[in-house]
């Protein structure tokens with residue numbers, strides 16, 4: 001099977017590669033800037049070059065290009081390979097921005113999108129609550145309109161990066177008497193509003209960016225509503241669609257597997273490289289089977305989307321998140337076995353990285369193993385993914401609790 005993208009895209013690939021070599025990592029005075037500032041400058045430059053956020057219209061700070069899934073894929077692959085900070089805060093760039101483009105007002109788009117793309121404005125996602133995760137529509141935090149302001153009360157939990165975000169996009173019950181899904185609104189909340197309290201939760205890998213957020217008469221402008229009042233559920237669906245696409249990307253699986261191979265080569269079993277052990281080779285071969293399946297499945301999705309045959313990709317889309325988080329867990333589990341007793345050490349602060357490190361150190365593998373347990377829950381737990389596949393794809397009877 002020929003998986004190359006053709007001449008036009010290979011030319012684009014060469015151009016992006018040359019751009020990345022020139023722009024990242026930063027040199028000269030820029031190398032001394034804080035990492036966050038370096039990342040902002042890189043993204044500004046990549047947007048100007050037309051390589052990043054290329055489909056976001058120019059008036060909102062993007063490059064204003066046509067939608068083309070193959071171009072997007074080439075760009076993402078090259079940015080990933082060069083380990084550039086192109087993603088930024090994914091809650092902002094990959095969840096909020098598409099939602100504002102689909103449902104926001106002109107003023108909201110102009111005000112929030114440009115600074116979100118560059119990473120100057122960071123967001124967190126305030127959906128889950130202590131009693132509402134998989135069954136999100138049962139959420140209880142409420143917002144009442146008082147003149148020109150919403151007054152928020154309640155609690156969110158598992159809010160990633162709430163400690164560093166300047167803004168939250170969140171779901172709040174605004175019509176307590178309406179039916180479960182109809183009474184929710186999608187609101188934009190500045191994190192420095194009086195009455196809002198962020199309390200970090202310590203994760204098992206030592207990270208602190210996972211938080212509880214409490215609202216005690218938090219007042220925000222009435223204009224911070226996205227979409228119509230009571231239609232927040234519909235608005236939030238456009239966000240989740242993008243979140244699933246993000247997690248279902250195959251390049252992360254390939255990168256993780258390649259690093260696992262390196263670990264198997266440098267680890268020892270009975271005085272020999274672990275990769276010479278037939279049992280380890282067997283497990284590696286099995287995992288690579290899943291990685292290749294994912295790559296071909298993504299290639300098939302891209303082909304269908306490129307031809308405008310969107311309906312054909314629904315089955316792959318429904319399976320993508322479950323497959324990628326399962327494969328990620330298998331990779332991390334084998335890495336832990338290869339590390340043997342080294343894997344018992346607690347990860348240090350420098351190992352707790354959300355995203356891709358420059359080097360996969362032993363400590364990073366341990367931290368990553370712990371995080372793969374969470375990836376199978378975040379953005380829709382695996383059992384819920386199985387329900388979706390069973391009910392919508394295979395036509396099995398609906399889950400009793402959700403009838």
Ligand SMILES: Cc1cc2nc3c(=O)[nH]c(=O)nc-3n(C[C@H](O)[C@H](O)[C@H](O)COP(=O)(O)OP(=O)(O)OC[C@H]3O[C@@H](n4cnc5c(N)ncnc54)[C@H](O)[C@@H]3O)c2cc1C
Pocket residue numbers: 124125126127128129130131132133134135157158159160161373374375377378379380381382383384387399401402
């Ligand atoms: C790393 C990480 C980051 C996160 N970041 C955010 C964030 O930034 N913002 C945010 O709002 N939330 C975030 N979350 C929360 C996440 O969305 C929820 O954890 C998730 O939706 C599951 O909800 P829950 O934890 O309440 O578990 P529950 O819904 O209580 O589920 C518990 C278990 O029961 C199973 N289960 C539940 N219902 C069913 C069913 N109908 N059929 C079969 N099995 C079922 C689940 O699969 C799971 O195994 C994050 C979670 C993680 C782990």
